[in-house]
Structures are given as structure tokens and as C-alpha cells.
Amino acid sequence: MQSTTMDPAEESPSMLWGLDPVFSAFARLYVSDILEMTESTQVPGIYFYNSHPIYKVDVMGTVVYKRERDDFFVYGVDDSTGVINCLCWKSDLLKKEEDPSKSAGKHSNGAQGGFNLEAELIKLRQIQQNHCHLELGELLRVRGSVKTSRQQREIMASTYYKVNDPVMAAQIAWMMEVPQLYRQCYDKVLQPTTESDSPVSSLKKATDILQDFFQQNSVTKFRPYDVQDLLLPLISRQPQTDSDEGAVAGPSGVQQLRQLLKEALKVLEEQGIVYHKVKSQDEVYRVTPQDKDLFMAVKDIIREDSKREKYAEKGCHVLHILSAVRQRYSLNVSKAALELVLKSLECNSDIVSTSDNHYTAF
Structure with a gap:
């Protein structure tokens, strides 16, 4: 993976990123391009493909690697241009594994007379498990933010599911659509305003x-x-x-x-x-x-509070961290400043995000 950062002279100012429609969309890029994107020098976690600022992507490919933990799956996804790891968090329903035969037996008697709500919920949970629990060779679609952890580029999934594609219709549609997006959008350079006196x-x-x-x-x-x-x-x-x-x-x-x-x-x-x-x-x-005292304060708050029973499972929510920082360090720390510190601490492996808004210490 190329780990170089963007040349500051070539990087567009962050205040103009919102003018690029790619910035607010899930970019459907090839895995090889995601692995080769250069990282922003202004904001960690933002990457550039052909001058387009990108932080979230949409990928579909075959599962060629799988690792499971209590709270998440890690799938290696191959789209034929490269392989990237996708960290997919389990929902609360997925963590409550139950033997389908026992569940069916338990609720079959109550369902004889008509509609059984609890039995239907169990069926829905089983369908969700089937869509989120993939095996090698199955087709996976992932949407999420791009991260660099321990020199490895990966996708932190916000949405993921198994694609049932027996006649390869979804893959063919994907292969026809993505090259058009490259030609019409990704490979075109956004022309910034050049009026020097504006x-x-x-x-x-x-x-x-x-x-x-x-x-x-x-x-x-x-x-x-x-x-x-x-x-x-x-x-x-x-x-x-x-x-x-x-x-x-x-x-x-x-x-x-x-x-x-x-x-x-x-x-x-x-x-x-x-x-x-x-x-x-x-x-x-x-x-x-450059504020080392602020970094230390945030790090200490996460380390101390994540040990409490209330935050032991998911970690500390960003709003809780913000409230604690304002109480213990400075009332004037903004959410934007805190998010900048959190991203930097995560890049340095001092903390880890357990979801989009929760953080815990190693």
C-alpha cells in the first residue's frame, strides 16, 4: 500500500472540499485505487483520488479472507483489482446467537392459532444473520469510511450485506456502472475558482x-x-x-x-x-x-471512563468525551477540535473507535 501523503502545494483547501460532489457521496472506486489514494495533510482520514477529496467508499467483491471476533467480522474483499480488509461490526441481534430449532420448538405451539409476533421476529433475525454472516467465495457489498490502521488501508463498514447473485446480474451491472462513474466524475479534475482577487x-x-x-x-x-x-x-x-x-x-x-x-x-x-x-x-x-495538554486530557478521559461499567462495552460516546473535556480542561473546546484530536489519537493507535461515535482505550 502507498502510504505517502498529499503534496500540500497540490492539495485543495479543506474549506472548498464541500464544492466537490464526490466528497459527500460513497465513492464507487476500485480497491486498487483505494489502496493507492494519498492522505490529506490538512485532515487525517481524508484521501485524494485525482484531486477529489474522499473519506467514504462503496465496494463490492468476493470474500477471500475471514476473521471473526465477539463484536465484529473482518472480511478480505477482492474486486479483481485488489484485496482490502473490511471491518464489519455486529449488530446486537447478531451477538445473541440462538439455535433455530430450539426457537422454532419454543414458539410453535403459540403460533398454531395464528400470527405469532415473537416467532416472526426470530425469523427476521435469522434472515439478518444470513445476510451479515458470510463465508469464503460469497459476494459482499460494503459501504463505509476509509481508515489507515497500522500502515494498512481498510474500510470501517457502516453498512454491509451479502449479495445473492446466482446469475451474476449484480456483478455485471456493477462492472458496467463503475467505469462510467470514472469517466464522468472521478477522472475529471474539479476546476476551482481562479479569480485571485475574490x-x-x-x-x-x-x-x-x-x-x-x-x-x-x-x-x-x-x-x-x-x-x-x-x-x-x-x-x-x-x-x-x-x-x-x-x-x-x-x-x-x-x-x-x-x-x-x-x-x-x-x-x-x-x-x-x-x-x-x-x-x-x-x-x-x-x-x-500542537496542544499536547489537550491530547493528554482527552486520552486520560477515554482511558479512565472506558473502564466504567456504563462504557465498558461500546466505549465512550463523543458527546460524553466532549462534555468531560469541557468540565476538566476547557469550556471552549469545540466538537470540531475534539474530533481532530480523536482522529489523531486513533491514527497513533492510542485509542480505537468501536463505532462512528464511540471510542475506547487499548
């Missing part, structure tokens, strides 16, 4: 400049006036005077600079990249990816 372009460049500065200099905290001069090149090109009267036209350069910095910091706050630990007149910002 407000959106200036704001995008401002956030990029600040993020690069934070990353390259390992900045842990700062005040707005510490980074204000970094944005001067974005202001100097804009007209400041009226050619006929020589008077200042519109807001002054200093006012424009402060406004641009304010908007850029607001975007970075919304993305969780910066936050205020304490609201004060100094306006000190903390840089989330």
Missing part, C-alpha cells in the same frame, strides 16, 4: 498561510497580532486610493488586514484547528494539533 480566494489563501505557519513552526499558542503580518502580501495588491482624487477609497489597508485575519481565524475555529482555552482580553489562541 474574497473567497483571499480567505482561502489566508487560512492556508496560517496553517502552514503553525505546522512548520510547531506553534502551540499565539495572539492575532503575532500572525497578522503574515497576511500582508494578500492586502498589498488591492487598490487603496482613488485615481482621480487621490483619497482613500474604501477601508484602509490596516482595516482590511484585520478583517481578513478575523475571518481566517473564524474559519480555523470552525474547523477545530484553533480554539480559545480561556476567553480573555489577550485573545490567546491554542493550536489544536
Whole structure:
């Protein structure tokens, strides 16, 4: 698997990812392309195929490998271009295994007179088990987010089921549809706005400049006036005077600079990249990816609370972690900042997600 990250110069700013329709869809990519996608330098867990930001995919293939645990299955899925591991969590119904013969005998007497609700529920559970419990050689369809765990690319399934395809109709339809999606969408490069003097372009460049500065200099905290001069090149090109009267036209350069910095910091706050630990007149910002104290606080909360009986099975919900962080560390930590910390801790194998919103410690 290729484990390189995207070149920051080639990567589109994260605030523009939503403009790409592929970003919000389950991308039907070949497994070989999923394994070769490059990871974002801005947000861990986001990958790029031909400049398209992708974090969730839709795959169909043959099961060539299987491993079962108490809470999940791991299926190796082969779509003829490559093999990828798919981690498929068991539902609560799947964990309650029951002998079908015993269940039928237990409820047959009650069902003689008519419709038996409990017996029908058992039948539905058996159907679900049959669709989720696959053997080697069977056809599996998986939808979920792409993860990189211990240098291995895998799919964390949100939906999965066995495809009954005796005459290969589903596979043929899939093989005809996916190449069209590549031609019409995935292989076409999204053309971003190129108006260099537009407000959106200036704001995008401002956030990029600040993020690069934070990353390259390992900045842990700062005040707005510490980074204000970094944005001067974005202001100097804009007209400041009226050619006929020589008077200042519109807001002054200093006012424009402060406004641009304010908007850029607001975007970075919304993305969780910066936050205020304490609201004060100094306006000190903390840089989330560099805040070791915040990382340690989140890690300790998950480690301690996941031992409690209430969270022992599924782990701690993200909202519980957020509430605990605000009580024990800072009231101003946003959900976006917490999610950034959780993704980073998971990439470092300090914690593991047991579902989309639950986390536990090793």
C-alpha cells in the first residue's frame, strides 16, 4: 500500500472540499485505487483520488479472507483489482446467537392459532444473520469510511450485506456502472475558482498561510497580532486610493488586514484547528494539533471512563468525551477540535473507535 501523503502545494483547501460532489457521496472506486489514494495533510482520514477529496467508499467483491471476533467480522474483499480488509461490526441481534430449532420448538405451539409476533421476529433475525454472516467465495457489498490502521488501508463498514447473485446480474451491472462513474466524475479534475482577487480566494489563501505557519513552526499558542503580518502580501495588491482624487477609497489597508485575519481565524475555529482555552482580553489562541495538554486530557478521559461499567462495552460516546473535556480542561473546546484530536489519537493507535461515535482505550 502507498502510504505517502498529499503534496500540500497540490492539495485543495479543506474549506472548498464541500464544492466537490464526490466528497459527500460513497465513492464507487476500485480497491486498487483505494489502496493507492494519498492522505490529506490538512485532515487525517481524508484521501485524494485525482484531486477529489474522499473519506467514504462503496465496494463490492468476493470474500477471500475471514476473521471473526465477539463484536465484529473482518472480511478480505477482492474486486479483481485488489484485496482490502473490511471491518464489519455486529449488530446486537447478531451477538445473541440462538439455535433455530430450539426457537422454532419454543414458539410453535403459540403460533398454531395464528400470527405469532415473537416467532416472526426470530425469523427476521435469522434472515439478518444470513445476510451479515458470510463465508469464503460469497459476494459482499460494503459501504463505509476509509481508515489507515497500522500502515494498512481498510474500510470501517457502516453498512454491509451479502449479495445473492446466482446469475451474476449484480456483478455485471456493477462492472458496467463503475467505469462510467470514472469517466464522468472521478477522472475529471474539479476546476476551482481562479479569480485571485475574490474574497473567497483571499480567505482561502489566508487560512492556508496560517496553517502552514503553525505546522512548520510547531506553534502551540499565539495572539492575532503575532500572525497578522503574515497576511500582508494578500492586502498589498488591492487598490487603496482613488485615481482621480487621490483619497482613500474604501477601508484602509490596516482595516482590511484585520478583517481578513478575523475571518481566517473564524474559519480555523470552525474547523477545530484553533480554539480559545480561556476567553480573555489577550485573545490567546491554542493550536489544536500542537496542544499536547489537550491530547493528554482527552486520552486520560477515554482511558479512565472506558473502564466504567456504563462504557465498558461500546466505549465512550463523543458527546460524553466532549462534555468531560469541557468540565476538566476547557469550556471552549469545540466538537470540531475534539474530533481532530480523536482522529489523531486513533491514527497513533492510542485509542480505537468501536463505532462512528464511540471510542475506547487499548
